[in-house]
Amino acid sequence: MIQFQYERAATTKAAVNALANSSNAKFIAGGTNLVDLMKRNITAPTKLVDINQIPLKDIQQQNGKISIGALALNSRVAEHKLIIEKHPLLSQALNAGASPQIRNMATVGGNMMQRTRCHYFYDTALPCNKREPGSGCGALEGLNRMHAVFGTSEQCIAVHPSDMCVALVALDATVLVAGPKGERRIPFEEFHRLPGNQPEKDNTLQNNEMIVSVEIPDNAFGKNSHYMKVRDRASYAFALVSVAAALNLDGKVIKEARLAMGGVAHKPWRLKEAEKALIGKPATEETFRQAAEIAMQGAKAFKYNAFKLKLGPNVIVEALKNAANLV
Structure with a gap:
């Protein structure tokens, strides 16, 4: 014990x-x-x-943003009136994750801090640089069907498992943390990190820091957003590929766009170039396919996950079509 x-x-x-x-x-x-x-x-x-016992469970609107306490339960956030009304993308992503029982226990801060579900990481008899730096990455030449196609290194090709975090990076969230030197804010896109030569480090928290809250700025994506998750079974399964898509439409023209992917990288993967390609274009399937091609540039597959190179753009297109109410 x-x-x-x-x-x-x-x-x-x-x-x-x-x-x-x-x-x-x-x-x-x-x-x-x-x-x-x-x-x-x-x-x-x-x-x-x-x-x-720390009072960090509140979900409240303040000064042009919604603040979510780090100890707010995933289930409560997903069902909260403010979240459903203003950020339905986050509600959808949370409800796509884990199971109702786990969502009733898991907190927002804990969701952000969870570690990869790579089977090489979880099996202490197998090599894993994330678990034991310098031991090697068993997934590189092993069973890598669930693994990353973006941002990999020779040290690690594991993926970040969270659905919630994919929505939060798309929504331009900010993380408020507290430490011995006081509080600081971290853009959500910079909170998690790529493996590089230090795959054992999942995020950019400093020693002794603690997540206090997550802040989401007000936006115009409430009417046109969608979280799509492709997985091996209908529930309680991690994403093969997921996409958070949000659009701000002026009639049929895209004024703003947000796109992020899960199941493809060591961190929630923001697709900024694809977002730029959507602005000013009509919300059509052709536009979405062009953006999806841009989104997948630089993707690198391994032996058993090459299917993600085809699945990825198809999920992007379908998520955007749902966000634009074209289905």
């Missing part, structure tokens, strides 16, 4: 201090990913800091 200390924190400052006073401590809220990692001996923290 793993031996660890357990401590409860009632304030953000107390939580940050508790982490700072231990060389190998972890925050725990819903625990839907961390507990699994501990059971499989992938991580063995010497201390767990329970942050559930």
Whole structure:
């Protein structure tokens, strides 16, 4: 059995201090990913800091944005009136993830911090640079059907598993974090990182920092957005490819566009060049196919995931068609 200390924190400052006073401590809220990692001996923290008593569960409109507390449950966010009305893309993405039982436990902050579901990462008998730096990447020449086609390195080709995060990167969200030096804001697109030569680092949080909230600026995408997820089974499965699509239409002309993909990279993958290609164009299938071709530029497949090079653009087109109400 793993031996660890357990401590409860009632304030953000107390939580940050508790982490700072231990060389190998972890925050725990819903625990839907961390507990699994501990059971499989992938991580063995010497201390767990329970942050559930900290008042970070509010979802509120303020100063041209919606603020979502890091401890808000995934299920509550997905069903919240403000989210459904102003950011239905986020609600759809959350409801596409995991199962109702897990959504009732998982928090927004925990969702952001979850680690890859790569089977080489989860099997401690197999090599994985993310789990054990320098041991190699078993997926490179192994079973890599679920793996990345963008932003890979020789060190890691795993994908980020979250649906929620794909919607948040498309919505230009910002992450508010707190640490020993105070608070700072991180653009959501910069929160998660590509593997490079340090695949063990999933994000850009500094030591002893804690996620406080996520902020989504008001936008004009409420009427025309869609989250599409292609997976092996209808529920409780990770994406082979997913797409978050949002449009601001003036009649049939696209004034603004947001596109992001999941299941294709080590982080939620924003498609900015494809977004630019959509602006000023009519919302037609032909326009969407041209944008999808641009979106897939630079994609690199491995032995068992070449199907993503065909599946990806098709999902982009279908997500955009749904967002534009063309189906």
